[in-house]
Amino acid sequence: MSTSDSEARQHVTSPVIVHHLNDSRSQRILWLLEELEVPYELKLYQRTPERLAPKELLDVHPLGRAPVITDGDVTLAESGALVDYLIEKYGQGKISPSGEAKVTDLYFRHFAEGSFGPLVSNRYIYSLVPERSPFFLRPILRSVFSTLDAKLIDKPLTAALDFIEGTFAKNGSWLAGGAEPTGADYMMSFLLEDLATRRPDLGPLTKAWIERIHARPAYKRGLEKGGEYAYARP
Ligand SMILES: N[C@@H](CCC(=O)N[C@@H](CS)C(=O)NCC(=O)O)C(=O)O
Known part of the structure; x- marks a missing residue:
C-alpha cells in the first residue's frame, strides 16, 4: 500500500x-x-x-x-x-504555506495563545470580577479594575489589533496570505470572535475576516454540530 x-x-x-x-x-x-x-x-x-x-x-x-x-x-x-x-x-498537504507565508503562519499560531489570548482573557476577567463581587464592593472594584485595564491591557491590545489589521492590509483575505485559511486563522478565530462581541471598534479588514470565516460551509457545519457558541453572533 x-x-x-x-x-x-x-x-x-x-x-x-x-x-x-x-x-x-x-x-x-x-x-x-x-x-x-x-x-x-x-x-x-x-x-x-x-x-x-x-x-x-x-x-x-x-x-x-x-x-x-x-x-x-x-x-x-x-x-x-x-x-x-x-x-x-x-492535512494531506492541504494546509502547507511556504516561504514568507510559512513564517507568518508560524508567528500567528504562537502569537494567538502566547501574547494575544492573555490580553483578551484578562480584559474579560477584569470586567467580570466587579460584577461577581458583593454589591457593596462593586463601585470600588469597578474603578480599580478599570484603572488596571487602562494601564495594563488597553495599550498592548490596541497595538495588537492595529498590527492584525495591518497584516490583513498586507496579506489579503487570510493572515498568512493565500487563498485558504491556515493554522494562523484557526488559532486567531476564537479570540477575535470573542473580542468582536465586546469591542465593536475592530478594524474593517478584521471584521471582514470574521465574516469570511462565518460564511464558510465547513465553519457552519462545525457550528451546527458544536451547539451553543455565543461568539459567532456578534
Ligand atoms: N491555552 C489553552 C486555553 C484552554 C482554556 O482555557 N480553555 C477554556 C475554554 S475557552 C476552558 O476550558 N475554560 C474552562 C475552565 O477554565 O474551567 C488552549 O488554547 O487550549
Whole structure:
C-alpha cells in the first residue's frame, strides 16, 4: 500500500474524539476538522453556572480544560498543539504555506495563545470580577479594575489589533496570505470572535475576516454540530 493510500485510509477511519465545551476555544478545532473533512466523534461538555468546565473534563485530561482530543492512544490538549497535530496528521498537504507565508503562519499560531489570548482573557476577567463581587464592593472594584485595564491591557491590545489589521492590509483575505485559511486563522478565530462581541471598534479588514470565516460551509457545519457558541453572533 502506498503512503497516500495509507493516509487516505487513515483519513476515513479517523478515530478522533473532540471533547468540546460550549462557548469555547474548541470551536476552532471543529472548524478545522470540518475543513479537513476528517470524521470525528463529539463529546459535549456544558459550562457550569460559573462558566467553568465541568469536572468530567478532568477524566480526559489532568487540567480539565477544552479543547482536548483523543486520537487512538493519543490524548492531547492545548489548541495550538491540536491545530499543529491535526494539520500534520490529517492535512494531506492541504494546509502547507511556504516561504514568507510559512513564517507568518508560524508567528500567528504562537502569537494567538502566547501574547494575544492573555490580553483578551484578562480584559474579560477584569470586567467580570466587579460584577461577581458583593454589591457593596462593586463601585470600588469597578474603578480599580478599570484603572488596571487602562494601564495594563488597553495599550498592548490596541497595538495588537492595529498590527492584525495591518497584516490583513498586507496579506489579503487570510493572515498568512493565500487563498485558504491556515493554522494562523484557526488559532486567531476564537479570540477575535470573542473580542468582536465586546469591542465593536475592530478594524474593517478584521471584521471582514470574521465574516469570511462565518460564511464558510465547513465553519457552519462545525457550528451546527458544536451547539451553543455565543461568539459567532456578534
Ligand atoms: N491555552 C489553552 C486555553 C484552554 C482554556 O482555557 N480553555 C477554556 C475554554 S475557552 C476552558 O476550558 N475554560 C474552562 C475552565 O477554565 O474551567 C488552549 O488554547 O487550549
